[in-house]
Amino acid sequence: MTKKNDTKQLIDKLDETHALSRDEWICLIRDRTADDADYLFERAQKVRIRHYGRDVYIRGLIEFTNYCKNDCFYCGIRKSNKNAERYRLTKEQILSCCELGYSLGFRTFVLQGGEDGSFTDDRLTDLVSSIRMRWNDCAITLSVGERSYESYRQLYDAGANRFLLRHETYDDTHYRKLHPSGLSAAQRKQCLWDLKEIGYQVGTGFMVGSPYQTFENLADDMLFLKELNPQMVGIGPFIPHHDTPFADQKAGSADLTLFLLGLIRLLLPKVLLPATTALGTVDSDGREKGILAGANVIMPNLSPPQVREKYLLYDNKLCTGDEAAESLRSLTQRMQKIGYEIQVSRGDSLNV
Template sequence: MDCCRQGFELGFRTFVLQGGEDPALTDEQLIKTVAAIRKDYPECAITLSLGEKPRESYERLFQAGANRYLLRHETYDATHYGQLHPTEMSSAKRLQCVKDLKSIGYQTGTGIMVGSPGQTVDHLIQDIRFIENLQPQMIGIGPFLPHCDTPFGKYPSGSLEQTLLLLSIFRLMFPSVLLPSTTALATLAADGRERGILAGANVVMPNLSPQEERKKYTLYNNKASLGAEAAEGLILLQNQLQRIGYEIAFTRGDFSETDYKELEKREL
């Protein structure tokens, strides 16, 4: 709650709660946290990115006040999905979770890792078609980056150029979709975040977590960081974006359904 208070004072109107699929983090704890944020900051959007859960859990979190949920499907191809995940996980379950989120009423996000081990152009085409049919409100596109303590620790990173190309493709497909320029891009290149914006991304996510907590959430090696607390980091980010002619909009950033309605009209 301290992070939300600080973020609100800085002008943030969307809070993102992101984490791994930790069985120690119960639904009751999450619901209590979401409800508290909703009570104290009723005008703000709450976005969750907490992995696969039963539909009932998604429903309870939605009822507690969450607005958005990002769950990357990662790869649509079932065989490729199996190569990337433990045997107890399945592509069918992941895709069902994404569909559940959308049917519940979340502004739903999905997406892919670009350049993940074993990925082919055919896989990417399947992903694009799946996302086209899903019509999500958010799309998370980022390069694969290895972590030394995983089975894929020695694999090469995904391509910055291919990631930027896909950002541009999705921006053309969905003119108003929420499309983040991720920290992973800044990890591949010092100006990666700015290049993501220029390629079509329209969301940046400054980190409100305290410095001492950030090292507990290392998704990949050499993760880019502004190396500053929230207020200082926001100023640095503003300066980076101003250099390419952009300003930060301090709004909820809700998705507009207008684009999809226009698309449906054209298809008819």
């Protein structure tokens, strides 16, 4: 049996059983071809349309602080980057972003920031409560990193519905190569289990092509996704930032990212799957290709225009044009060109 047929059979098996062994994951990812990718995307689109139709859900991203106590080796807002121009949005500014977003049709707000000690539990709780009171028909998603169980519980009780926390890589040895001491893969994963126990709709994910990543690492990531069974999975290619220790590292592959998107759609058929900003950064048609690979979420930026370029996790990040919420009409047209429709709704995950 040829290698080509092996990989197609593995795609068929994944579509039918929603599971593969570690060795099968490694073979499928390592031995993939362009022909395999086309075959996969056709299967993934069918699964996505079966569960979500041709709807693309939009999320209003509000990057409210770029201060961070962590020093992750890949991140442009790491605390050691003295060239980062720091900012914090006020409560009033954040609420104004929500007001703009609501008028544009957004029914999910994603509050994303570095791990900024200035945003205490009480301060964040007040913010979440205020959004919940004013826009009760909207989902509130938080992406604010590792916090205590009690903190997560307090924010959930205040009205937060969803939480995004990428595990970045399942393997602890690989995790330590990407992060300073004091951060661990075990702690990261424990936070995800805590969030699930509390009742959040949980999103996780990983970087594709991060330094030192192996096919074995990616296989372990896929096995972890199956175990965690999250409501959303966000993956994107690693992109270096010039003011980090990984400045000279090679960026991750758009093709591999797209292939993994298709695999995740077959692994977790009802999951919410974004076509990320990073994918749109490495490939000008990246988000369209992501949707055609099985994704069904896009996150335009609702942050004030004057701070968008300051939330620079990696070089050349999209922060104007179609990444700006004001260009929603253009984004709608781009989706319509490939046969999909922007949907104005909360867009809750069917993967419960």
